[in-house]
Amino acid sequence: MKMLIPRGILTTLLLILLLTTSNAQYRKEIHIPNILGYQTLKCDFHIHTVFSDGDVWPTVRVQEAWAEGLDVIAITDHIEYRPHSVDMEADLNRPYEVAKPLADQMGIILVRGAEITRNMPPGHLTAIFIKNANLLEREDWWEACVEAREQGAFVFWNHPGWKQQQPDTTRWWPEHSRLMNAGILKGIELFSGDEFYPEALRWAQEKNLTILANSNIHAPSSQAYPSPAAKRPISLVFALDKSESAIKAALADNRTAVLFNDTLIGERRFLTPIFISAIEIKNTKLNLKDQDIKYLQIYNNSDIPFRLHQRQPSIGFSCPEEIILPANRTVSIELTGISEEVEQMTTLKMFYEATNLLTKRGEKLPVNIDVPNK
Ligand SMILES: [Zn+2]
Ligand SMILES: [Zn+2]
Structure with missing residues (x-):
C-alpha cells in the first residue's frame, strides 16, 4: 500500500532536518514598513546582563537580538545594583566592550548605556549614548544625571509605575520636572518588561517626552519569551538611516512609536502611514452593483495585526462592523451594494x-480604506 504524506508535513520534516543538520543561525525578520523616508528600526534600549542582575553574558544579548529581528539594542546594566559583583569585574564599561565586536559583525547597532538605579524619586533612569559608564557612579543621583548630560546622553525614566517603587499611585514627582527643566530627562517607558503604564502616556503627551517600550530583560530571552505569542516589546525608531547618530537624532526629535502585545502607540503622523503602507487591496476593480455581494481582499504585509471597528457607515454599500486583518495574511470581506448610487x-x-493602534493622546487611530470600484 502506498503511504501518502501530506505536503505540509513533508515540508516541516525537511525543515526540521535542515535545522538539525546545519549549524546555521536564523533570524526572524520583523515586518513593519519604512515610512515618510525614514527607516523603521526595531529597538530595545533596556537590557541587563550578568554585569548587574541579569542572567546572561553580553554577547548572548547580541545573538538574541539578531535572532529576534532587532536592529538596535542598548545594554543598560545597573550602576548601583550589582549582585554578581563578587564574581564580575566592576568596570562598568565592560558589558558594552564585550558585546561590541559581535554586534558589529552581526550588523546590530549596540548603544552604550547604563541604568541609574535610585529609590523614588527619581527612581530608575536609563542613560544611553553615554561615553563612560564609570563616571556615572556618584553618591548624589543629581550629579550622576548631570554627568550623563555632559556626556551627551539621552535619558529616560524606566518603568515609571513600577509597583515596588510607586505602590499606591503612579505619580510625577518634582524631581522629574527638575530633570526635564535641566534638559536631562527626554523620554519615558510606556511599557517595560510586561507592564503598561497608561499615566506615562498622558505625561508623554503633556510634556512632549519620547515614548519607548523595552524588555528590561534579565533572564535569557528564550525564558522571558518562551512562545511566539509572548512577544518582546519594541521601540520603533524612525531614523534617516541605520546609524547611531541618526537614531540619537530621531530620539531627540520624538520620532518613535512603541509596540507591545500587538498594541502600537505613537503619533498619528507615524501610525497612519504605517497602516497605509501595511495594507494592500488585492482586487483591481470591484464593480459592486446594487443588491450585489462582492468579496474584497485585503492583505496585511506587516507583523502587526489590525483590529478594525467601523466608525461610520459607508455610502451605497454595507461592510462588516468589525474586521481583523491578521499579520501577513489576506482577508476576504463581504461588501453588499445597498443602493444604485454605488454603481x-x-x-x-x-x-x-x-x-489596537493608539495615538499619543490615547485615542484609537481613525483609518480609511479606499477600494477601487469602477
Ligand atoms: Zn529598573
Ligand atoms: Zn532595568
Whole structure:
C-alpha cells in the first residue's frame, strides 16, 4: 500500500532536518514598513546582563537580538545594583566592550548605556549614548544625571509605575520636572518588561517626552519569551538611516512609536502611514452593483495585526462592523451594494478605527480604506 504524506508535513520534516543538520543561525525578520523616508528600526534600549542582575553574558544579548529581528539594542546594566559583583569585574564599561565586536559583525547597532538605579524619586533612569559608564557612579543621583548630560546622553525614566517603587499611585514627582527643566530627562517607558503604564502616556503627551517600550530583560530571552505569542516589546525608531547618530537624532526629535502585545502607540503622523503602507487591496476593480455581494481582499504585509471597528457607515454599500486583518495574511470581506448610487462610484470608502493602534493622546487611530470600484 502506498503511504501518502501530506505536503505540509513533508515540508516541516525537511525543515526540521535542515535545522538539525546545519549549524546555521536564523533570524526572524520583523515586518513593519519604512515610512515618510525614514527607516523603521526595531529597538530595545533596556537590557541587563550578568554585569548587574541579569542572567546572561553580553554577547548572548547580541545573538538574541539578531535572532529576534532587532536592529538596535542598548545594554543598560545597573550602576548601583550589582549582585554578581563578587564574581564580575566592576568596570562598568565592560558589558558594552564585550558585546561590541559581535554586534558589529552581526550588523546590530549596540548603544552604550547604563541604568541609574535610585529609590523614588527619581527612581530608575536609563542613560544611553553615554561615553563612560564609570563616571556615572556618584553618591548624589543629581550629579550622576548631570554627568550623563555632559556626556551627551539621552535619558529616560524606566518603568515609571513600577509597583515596588510607586505602590499606591503612579505619580510625577518634582524631581522629574527638575530633570526635564535641566534638559536631562527626554523620554519615558510606556511599557517595560510586561507592564503598561497608561499615566506615562498622558505625561508623554503633556510634556512632549519620547515614548519607548523595552524588555528590561534579565533572564535569557528564550525564558522571558518562551512562545511566539509572548512577544518582546519594541521601540520603533524612525531614523534617516541605520546609524547611531541618526537614531540619537530621531530620539531627540520624538520620532518613535512603541509596540507591545500587538498594541502600537505613537503619533498619528507615524501610525497612519504605517497602516497605509501595511495594507494592500488585492482586487483591481470591484464593480459592486446594487443588491450585489462582492468579496474584497485585503492583505496585511506587516507583523502587526489590525483590529478594525467601523466608525461610520459607508455610502451605497454595507461592510462588516468589525474586521481583523491578521499579520501577513489576506482577508476576504463581504461588501453588499445597498443602493444604485454605488454603481456610479469610482472609489468605495470605508471608515474604521484601529482599536489596537493608539495615538499619543490615547485615542484609537481613525483609518480609511479606499477600494477601487469602477
Ligand atoms: Zn529598573
Ligand atoms: Zn532595568
